[in-house]
Amino acid sequence: MTDTTRAPLALVALFCAAETFSMAGFALVPSLLPRLSEQWSLSATEGGWLSGIFFLGYILAVPLLVSLTDRLDARRVYLACAGLSGIALAGFGSLADSLSAALCWWSLAGLGLAGTYMPGLKAMTDRLPVAVQSRATAFYTATFGVGVGLSYLWIELLQGLMPWPSLFAVAAAGAALSVLLVWRGVSPGKSSLRPRVGHGQWHNVLHDRRILAFCGGYFGHNWELFGFRAWLVAYLTWTHAMSPDAWTARPGWIAALATFLAVPASILGNEGAQHWGRKRWLQSVMPLSCILALIVGLSGSQSSRLLVPVILVYAASMNLDSAALTAGLLTETPPEQRGTALALYSSIGFAGGFIGPVAFGAALDAFGHNTHAGWAAGFVTLACGVGCGRWAIGRIESQGSGIGRQ
Template sequence: MTVPAAFPWRLVLLCCGAEILTMLGFALVPTLLPTFTAEWGLSATEGGWLGGVFFLGYITAVPLLVSLTDRYDARRIYLLAASLSALALAAFALFARSFVPGLLCWLVAGFGLAGTYMPGLRALTDRLPVAFQSRGTAFYTASFGTGAGLSYLLLEGLGRLLPWPLLFALAAAAVAAAVALIAFALPPKLPVTAAGSGDGGWRSVLRDRRILAFCGAYCGHNWELFGFRSWLVAYLTWSHLQTPSALTAAPGIVAALATFLAVPASILGNEGAHRWGRTVWLRRVMNLSAAMALLVALMGNVGGHGWWAMVLLLAYAATMNLDSAAMTAGLLTETPPDRRGKALALYACIGFAGGFVGPVAFGMALDAFGRHGVGGWSAGFVTLALGIGLARLSIGLVDKKGPAAT
């Protein structure tokens, strides 16, 4: 009788720990944007560019950096990109005293994320037995939310005690620690495709209907997720002005809690996909998330309804993450190794394009319906339902017949 191998906890915790360290600076610019606006005399447009250029850097660099993991050990790409990210954060601390230097430093930090998040996932899964790749992916993608939540939480506490350049310096030190951790604790390994001879070209990826369906679904997921996270603190601040409440008095704490809820939700979501079938599960939880977004839209002012409204808002924050790991694990496990890097590159690029569109669509709804009234904020949450609706339409194509990986 064959004894099943034990889950490789040490390897998974190593990669997840490094990912968390690289994410500790994630909320720096969004949280400090009011400070930069005042100190640097930024217009609203300049503030928007400073906040969004991080994801522009990510989208620009991710197709190249992630696709290279088909040819080179993802560990090497991770180490180079993480080092670049640490330098960008240190440069922000030392030299960013106006709009243009800050914009350039934060753009380069986005390049760094492009070379650490998905390449880190590839470095992990290339070292995992096939039987453990799906669960390993769930833990790793959950660590993104853990790092982001810790970033908000630490800034809520340290932001009042330390000058902002020191906060960037501490984030740079955290990324440098991740570099050391991966360099000394994760052994080199040839990529899985080095021993194969499959066609890993872009054409085969772009013709695969399943890959494109997962990419579209990830775009809609990130539209909803980053639209919600980008406007959550502002929404709670507005709600507190309308109806002062202890529940909305510390919006940074609520934002951190909402982000932390992504961790168990993402892991449990992947387990649900194992139990009920991936596409069945994804369709159900995406429908649920759209319904929750519309409920929050109908609720309007969270502070005016008491504790149950905050529970509903946090439940929605958890619900929108029930699909994340299940989608990423599906893409990885159902794509042949020789084209996995390019598939991840396309997935990340299209997905984080949704992360850019979501906050913009929410803001446009606020401008159209009034950012100082309930109607504007309700319309903003309706745009989140539209985003996850796009994901639901895309995931419906996963099981349809079409050109498939061979």
């Protein structure tokens, strides 16, 4: 199905804008983690759970919501779940007064993301000519970084001007705006007449080694990426407390810049994968990211004038595989199985997004959250995450997978 009412460029721009607005609240918990940890007397492990529960909500909902788009117009799923995101954000801001309440509302926000991120991608690609789907996917997945970066940025600008519950109200308004954009700007499509996704289709997807390779790579990518984003502001806050410096005085600015770097890195990564081959590209950039994670961990005792540039280089490197993985999955999956494949991809991938923040927090508690050793151990967990992703790709490939065929 293609959308004949809009040119491809306009359609991609609309979905990217909607994605950006829907993610206005994405960085709220990571940005406010030092404040919430102090207010609710949280351990580092509990802080990791608060950050990671978002992705647990995501992975519990995504198999149903994304596979549903093989039968229903993905636009309908997107609209319902973007509205749910707004409700969850408003509920957190007005009703979360303890860790348990915050966990409930933040997991619901993650469920909302499950129904907007990949369903939004499918709603967009369903309406685009095949020839432009790969590059459109790269821009859409890169916009995830734009949304996260802008989330860090506006929170950094406003958190000193209003109480933290009001920040959640602002983010809820962003989710409402994304609903309005898609509702008014994207014409409804026809639902498929195909029967409900059954065991046969799941069997086909689960036994496709190319799909499993991309899922394993995405698991490692998200473990590293979201573990890093969950703890970056807290890490820079600790660094500034140990050695005050203008570079770390506004950690939200550094976190936003680190996230914005994901955009060109992700697009460049997809172009590199198309030029040099997806398999070769992923096998090169994932070990590079692993090495840089260890370098950042070892650089924590250095001057922030050295540490911050290293963090920014690392932040860019960890996104060189993002669009290459997602575009690879889409281009190598038959159209009638894409919803199911994306459901599996998202479930496995965002399981890494849940594990990353929790593993980082556990390492902090184990080695000392006020010590360089504790933070270094946290970054080691990130290296382990992307290492798992690289191992998964290599393991499946050695069994004869055709991963990366162009």
